[in-house]
Amino acid sequence: MQQPNKLSPFFENLNFEREDNTMVINFGPQHPSAHGQLRLVLELDGEQVVNAYPDIGYLHRGVEKMAENMTYNEFLPTTDRLDYIASTSNNYGYALAVEKLLGIEAPRRAQVIRTMLLEINRIISHLFFIATHALDIGAMSVFLYAFREREFAMDLMEDYCGARLTHSAVRIGGVPLDIPSDWMKNVRAFCDKLDEEIEITYEALLTENRIWKMRLEDVGIVPPEEALSWGCTGPMLRGSGIPYDIRKEEPYELYPELDFDIPVSDTNDSYGRYRIYIEEMKQSTRILRQLIPMYDDTEPQLMAHAPQYISAPKEEIMTQNYALMQHFVLVTQGMRPPKGEVYVATESPKGELGFYIKSEGEPYAYRLKIRAPSFYHTGYLQKMLLGGYIPDVVTMISTTNIVFGEVDR
Amino acid sequence: MRKYVPKGNVQKQSYYTDRYHVVPQVPRLAVEEDEFFAPQLKILKAKVEIKEASIQIGQMIVEVNAKDNFKAIETLKNECGYAMCSEISAVDYLAQDGEFEIFYQMLNLKSAKRMRLVCRIKENEAIESVEPLFNSANFAEREMFDLFGIYVNNHPFLKRIIMPDDWEGHPLLKTYPLIGDEFASWYEVDKIFGKDAREAIGPENRDPARIERYDTKRFSRVGREVPFDADISQGEPETKIEYSQTVLVNYNKSQKQLDKRK
Numbered sequence: 001m002q003q004p005n006k007l008s009p010f011f012e013n014l015n016f017e018r019e020d021n022t023m024v025i026n027f028g029p030q031h032p033s034a035h036g037q038l039r040l041v042l043e044l045d046g047e048q049v050v051n052a053y054p055d056i057g058y059l060h061r062g063v064e065k066m067a068e069n070m071t072y073n074e075f076l077p078t079t080d081r082l083d084y085i086a087s088t089s090n091n092y093g094y095a096l097a098v099e100k101l102l103g104i105e106a107p108r109r110a111q112v113i114r115t116m117l118l119e120i121n122r123i124i125s126h127l128f129f130i131a132t133h134a135l136d137i138g139a140m141s142v143f144l145y146a147f148r149e150r151e152f153a154m155d156l157m158e159d160y161c162g163a164r165l166t167h168s169a170v171r172i173g174g175v176p177l178d179i180p181s182d183w184m185k186n187v188r189a190f191c192d193k194l195d196e197e198i199e200i201t202y203e204a205l206l207t208e209n210r211i212w213k214m215r216l217e218d219v220g221i222v223p224p225e226e227a228l229s230w231g232c233t234g235p236m237l238r239g240s241g242i243p244y245d246i247r248k249e250e251p252y253e254l255y256p257e258l259d260f261d262i263p264v265s266d267t268n269d270s271y272g273r274y275r276i277y278i279e280e281m282k283q284s285t286r287i288l289r290q291l292i293p294m295y296d297d298t299e300p301q302l303m304a305h306a307p308q309y310i311s312a313p314k315e316e317i318m319t320q321n322y323a324l325m326q327h328f329v330l331v332t333q334g335m336r337p338p339k340g341e342v343y344v345a346t347e348s349p350k351g352e353l354g355f356y357i358k359s360e361g362e363p364y365a366y367r368l369k370i371r372a373p374s375f376y377h378t379g380y381l382q383k384m385l386l387g388g389y390i391p392d393v394v395t396m397i398s399t400t401n402i403v404f405g406e407v408d409r
Numbered sequence: 410m411r412k413y414v415p416k417g418n419v420q421k422q423s424y425y426t427d428r429y430h431v432v433p434q435v436p437r438l439a440v441e442e443d444e445f446f447a448p449q450l451k452i453l454k455a456k457v458e459i460k461e462a463s464i465q466i467g468q469m470i471v472e473v474n475a476k477d478n479f480k481a482i483e484t485l486k487n488e489c490g491y492a493m494c495s496e497i498s499a500v501d502y503l504a505q506d507g508e509f510e511i512f513y514q515m516l517n518l519k520s521a522k523r524m525r526l527v528c529r530i531k532e533n534e535a536i537e538s539v540e541p542l543f544n545s546a547n548f549a550e551r552e553m554f555d556l557f558g559i560y561v562n563n564h565p566f567l568k569r570i571i572m573p574d575d576w577e578g579h580p581l582l583k584t585y586p587l588i589g590d591e592f593a594s595w596y597e598v599d600k601i602f603g604k605d606a607r608e609a610i611g612p613e614n615r616d617p618a619r620i621e622r623y624d625t626k627r628f629s630r631v632g633r634e635v636p637f638d639a640d641i642s643q644g645e646p647e648t649k650i651e652y653s654q655t656v657l658v659n660y661n662k663s664q665k666q667l668d669k670r671k
Binding site: 056057060062064065068069070100101103226228229230231233242244249250333334336338339340341342343345352354356358360361362363364366367369371375376378379380382383408409 | 420421422423424425430432433434435437465466468470492493494495496498500501512514516518521523525543544545547548549552556570571572573580581585587
């Protein structure tokens with residue numbers, strides 16, 4: 001604890017080292033551009049960062065511990081609170097891991113809906129990234145425009161599942177609901193609107209903007225070997241010239257049937273990653289457009305048929321005694337998956353979101369580990385920030401696109 | 410006498426298990442039959458002793474001795490093309506075997522294949538850090554140390570990462586209590602005000618719907634309003650306040666049609 005007096009006054013955030021003339025500055029955890037509860041301790045030589053120490057844990061809620069004390073279906077809404085910008089991608093990652101463990105597959109219609117929800121969530125998350133990234137750098141108006149389109153995307157989610165932020169829109173074995181009427185029409189209208197806005201607003205405001213380029217180019221350099229070593233995934237990896245997207249390489253859901261490109265940048269800097277985010281949004285609308293006609297030739301079944309693990313549809317529960325009994329057991333005791341372990345990685349908007357589940361055959365997971373992309377990106381900050389300048393620290397934090405719900409878990 | 414409750418695993422247990430329930434096992438395939446993983450296992454076998462190897466749900470799982478972990482990861486990185494270490498963590502088997510199971514989740518980007526290297530250590534043993542090979546182990550091993558208390562040798566900065574530095578216990582252990590943890594429940598009070606302040610401050614209210622009957626600072630009863638912070642432990646007088654009709658009208662009994670538009 002500091003003992004302030006007149007000779008050594010107490011500056012809340014600053015500390016001067018006498019020996020080597022560096023300054024230690026405390027950044028966060030309540031800094032507006034820390035993207036949540038990130039505390040950074042920076043050692044500065046003049047304005048240059050010579051040492052960085054990210055301190056996390058301010059949003060720790062013990063999600064992995066909760067998972068060990070909840071049945072598999074109970075835990076699903078908790079996954080919303082990991083990456084709360086794109087909840088459905090967490091729901092989906094978890095549901096897919098449990099489905100792999102159970103050995104079941106969602107019916108075709110559920111797959112179409114899930115893939116659409118995942119892409120809408122990717123757009124929501126990427127719009128949020130563009131907005132906050134621009135806001136951190138000082139382009140206020142982009143934030144307002146991007147949040148306008150994000151509201152439309154969230155309206156789509158609200159139409160589908162009733163929630164705007166914590167969706168829980170995926171269930172283990174399928175989806176809970178069919179799409180509402182006119183939803184496809186709205187999705188198509190949204191895609192048109194977004195494509196237009198990307199071109200006439202975001203790209204027009206930012207891509208060739210001199211200030212934007214000066215702030216982003218050659219800032220936050222991630223060499224490919226460092227990206228691999230530090231476990232960077234998603235746009236952080238593809239921004240370093242490594243074309244690895246789990247949707248393409250280890251395809252899940254309907255992605256093998258869809259036609260889309262993986263944008264890659266070999267500039268290794270923040271500007272390249274910004275371009276990747278913009279391009280991925282365009283690819284997401286392209287995927288959504290392909291999915292709309294796929295919905296029409298599917299059977300109406302929404303949940304997989306696996307009576308041992310998954311409750312029957314509501315009509316059957318209300319009319320058939322055996323379905324009701326199964327439902328009662330599944331709700332009160334929970335499903336008992338087979339003994340074994342599974343690690344499933346999905347491409348969330350931030351990177352590789354992996355769920356490791358160790359099951360001992362009990363209704364509670366013996367161990368559930370969430371491999372969150374932002375956790376490793378935060379770890380990489382201690383290397384990435386070195387040699388950068390104080391004004392670029394904000395850019396570099398922002399370009400990693402970290403969300404503290406999944407860093408601290 | 411009180412009924413004996415095992416202390417090794419205090420996590421939530423299933424309240425009922427059918428005695429005829431046989432737990433199925435996820436299919437385990439032999440590694441030798443897989444054309445991608447078989448040569449890699451051969452390379453690994455030449456370097457370290459393999460205790461067990463199988464393929465579960467599309468991924469190879471190889472168990473090695475804990476002292477060989479660095480060598481095995483090094484072989485996987487340099488000779489088998491696993492360029493990324495996605496995840497490192499542990500599973501607590503102290504109650505069953507007195508051991509931790511530590512896993513390293515590896516990714517081969519060229520062929521898009523994943524494998525998991527597993528090793529087991531006893532309770533008070535330490536494991537060698539793989540941070541020199543993969544920097545991602547920096548945070549992952551710190552988290553493992555924090556949540557399980559597993560010491561990692563030669564880690565550059567082994568310090569608690571998620572829990573506070575002065576926290577007692579490691580939350581992901583199966584022995585970590587879910588309720589009634591004395592240290593955890595008084596942590597903030599002890600740290601900020603000191604242990605003596607426990608009585609004055611009182612335990613934390615974890616029930617958001619809790620209403621304190623005699624607390625007139627935060628609660629009041631309709632029709633029984635009293636001055637702020639008045640003592641009502643001896644009962645409170647009925648207050649004569651003219652309420653608007655809408656507050657106290659009993660819609661079940663009232664014949665009045667409030668909304669004239671109907």
